[in-house]
Amino acid sequence: MGDTATFAVHRCRFVDFTPSAITAISFPPLPLPLPSSKGKNPAAGNQPLRFGTLAIGRANGNIELCEWTGGDRQIQAPQAWVVRKVSVVHILM
Numbered sequence: 001m002g003d004t005a006t007f008a009v010h011r012c013r014f015v016d017f018t019p020s021a022i023t024a025i026s027f028p029p030l031p032l033p034l035p036s037s038k039g040k041n042p043a044a045g046n047q048p049l050r051f052g053t054l055a056i057g058r059a060n061g062n063i064e065l066c067e068w069t070g071g072d073r074q075i076q077a078p079q080a081w082v083v084r085k086v087s088v089v090h091i092l093m
Contacts, residue, residue: 024057054081061089 030051051068058064065085 020058020060020062022056023059024055026055026057028052063087063089
């Protein structure tokens with residue numbers, strides 16, 4: 001009875017999340033590589049991929065701004081697009 005043990009407790013609650021339908025997606029195109037004097041740009045393959053911000057419009061009026069979290073020259077990542085900001089639109093009736 002004199003021995004006491006301590007341990008960490010993890011509590012988790014689940015939220016009833018029902019996303020609204022996506023009505024629009026906007027994504028800026030990737031920049032074109034700069035041309036070199038010989039017609040081929042050897043440095044173009046060494047430049048990291050820079051994706052722009054992905055904007056998602058929802059049916060309820062919300063707009064989500066997502067950013068790419070993958071590393072340089074990494075096409076696939078475990079968590080590729082992450083929502084950074086949500087613009088909530090309140091409609092009064």
